[in-house]
Amino acid sequence: MADITPFTIAVQEEQLDQLNQKLQLATFPDEIDAVGWDMGVPLADMKRLVTAWRETFDWRAQEKTLNDQLNQYTVPVTVDGFGELDIHVVHHRSGKNNAIPLLFIHGWPGNFLEATKIIPLLTRGDDGPAFNVVAPSLPNFGFSRGVQKKGFGLAQYAETLHKVMLALEYEEYVIQGGDWGSMISRTMARYYSRHIQAIHVNFAPVPPPYPWRAPLRFLQSLMSVPFSAKDRGYIARTFEYLMKGNAYMKVQETRPQTLGYSLHDSPVGLLAWVYDKLHSWSSDYQWTDEEILTWVSIYYFSRAGPTASTRIYYEASAPVPESAKSKDGDATKWTSLEQSIGGTASDHIRFAVAQFKDELVQWPTFWYGAMGNVVRTTEFDCGGHFAAWEVPELLVADLKEFLGKEGAAYGAIAGKAGY
Numbered sequence: 001m002a003d004i005t006p007f008t009i010a011v012q013e014e015q016l017d018q019l020n021q022k023l024q025l026a027t028f029p030d031e032i033d034a035v036g037w038d039m040g041v042p043l044a045d046m047k048r049l050v051t052a053w054r055e056t057f058d059w060r061a062q063e064k065t066l067n068d069q070l071n072q073y074t075v076p077v078t079v080d081g082f083g084e085l086d087i088h089v090v091h092h093r094s095g096k097n098n099a100i101p102l103l104f105i106h107g108w109p110g111n112f113l114e115a116t117k118i119i120p121l122l123t124r125g126d127d128g129p130a131f132n133v134v135a136p137s138l139p140n141f142g143f144s145r146g147v148q149k150k151g152f153g154l155a156q157y158a159e160t161l162h163k164v165m166l167a168l169e170y171e172e173y174v175i176q177g178g179d180w181g182s183m184i185s186r187t188m189a190r191y192y193s194r195h196i197q198a199i200h201v202n203f204a205p206v207p208p209p210y211p212w213r214a215p216l217r218f219l220q221s222l223m224s225v226p227f228s229a230k231d232r233g234y235i236a237r238t239f240e241y242l243m244k245g246n247a248y249m250k251v252q253e254t255r256p257q258t259l260g261y262s263l264h265d266s267p268v269g270l271l272a273w274v275y276d277k278l279h280s281w282s283s284d285y286q287w288t289d290e291e292i293l294t295w296v297s298i299y300y301f302s303r304a305g306p307t308a309s310t311r312i313y314y315e316a317s318a319p320v321p322e323s324a325k326s327k328d329g330d331a332t333k334w335t336s337l338e339q340s341i342g343g344t345a346s347d348h349i350r351f352a353v354a355q356f357k358d359e360l361v362q363w364p365t366f367w368y369g370a371m372g373n374v375v376r377t378t379e380f381d382c383g384g385h386f387a388a389w390e391v392p393e394l395l396v397a398d399l400k401e402f403l404g405k406e407g408a409a410y411g412a413i414a415g416k417a418g419y
Helices: 013-024 043-055 059-069 119-123 154-167 180-191 215-224 229-245 247-254 256-265 267-281 289-300 306-317 337-342 365-371 392-403
Strands: 072-079 083-092 100-105 131-136 173-177 196-201 350-355 373-379
Touching: 013 043, 013 267, 043 267, 043 289, 059 289, 072 154, 083 119, 083 154, 100 154, 100 180, 119 131, 119 392, 131 154, 154 180, 154 306, 173 180, 173 392, 180 196, 180 337, 196 392, 247 256, 247 267, 247 306, 256 267, 256 306, 267 289, 289 306, 306 337, 350 365, 350 392, 365 373, 373 392
Parallel strands: 100 131, 100 173, 173 196, 196 350, 350 373
Antiparallel strands: 072 083, 083 131
16 A cells, blocks of 8 residues: 555644735725626725725634544555655545445546545435545646646546546545546546446536547437527536636636746735636526635635646646657547537446536537446536535435446445445
8 A cells, every 4th residue: 555644734833924914915906886796806805805805804713623524635646657645635534344336536726625525425325326536636736746847648647547546446436527627537438438437427527429529429419409498508508618617717718827927926816816707607596695605715815826737737738748749659549629519428327417507518418428438427407617506415316326236337446335
């Protein structure tokens, strides 16, 4: 077993002092009257949150709560071409011998906090299968080590997380993921298919069924025209996001370093950048100031700094590196975002898609067959992009039905039915 060591969150007092000094010196732009959220985070919200961060928010109390609540470790793994990385991992066992090993993968601007609401629901197993939950901080996020070398793409994130599972002695496992967790899990299915038995995603970008790429699904699509009102709504929401809602993605894909100076130096800038997404991507969820500030503080105090987390966009969209083109047998593994979205996994890996009401990218559910062997799709009339945080009970119930006794993936892992 790897040298797995217990981990305790312990932000240095100097970091807290520096944060307070910067908040004391914060200045704000003006704002057009009655603009609301049309141009971004409203000025009144920002002033309220900055005042709370400076005067009433208690990081030490949040730190203690997390340390008391979570079993945290650092797991060293060696990633080909990048050396050893220390990965921060939240790991909770259910106590049942036949519990199902579950890897939970967060995205951006998520973090390991998203797992904190679902861990108790997954591990107790009194209303369905029980799980041993592994929730790492991705490299460059949270309290995992940052990467100082260019070329750390989706294949390397996949390798990292797979090796974390092996280090924890889980040879076979299932995955749950949203946002980047969806793309990374599908990349893992490409490289480590014999270890992964089922994948549950709540964010499922796939290419439309173009006739030259998916002729059968294209014909099925023609036969189903006109789409239902619900399907037309899904497509309209997706195109609205692609046309108006993904400017952040283009910046982080192309100029993460330029953006990073603001995120690293200005806690107010970081707060605005992350809070904009927490608010805009959730569905009627009433974020408390404490939740927002704890979430953003994880980024501010992260081991590699908040800029590092944005580089996943750049690396996933970058051209194939020369090291991945090598013909000598030692080529670097490489998967682009386009390949991840457009690839099809091995048939033995069963997929479930949970589509929540206000998710960013939504398609008619039969299009999701582009991912592989999709055996379950569920549509919810509530919830948004942060399903594990907004509607944890619904997400867990869907996952348990997928892997439970009547589910399409029951018995996916021999001897690990969760009961």
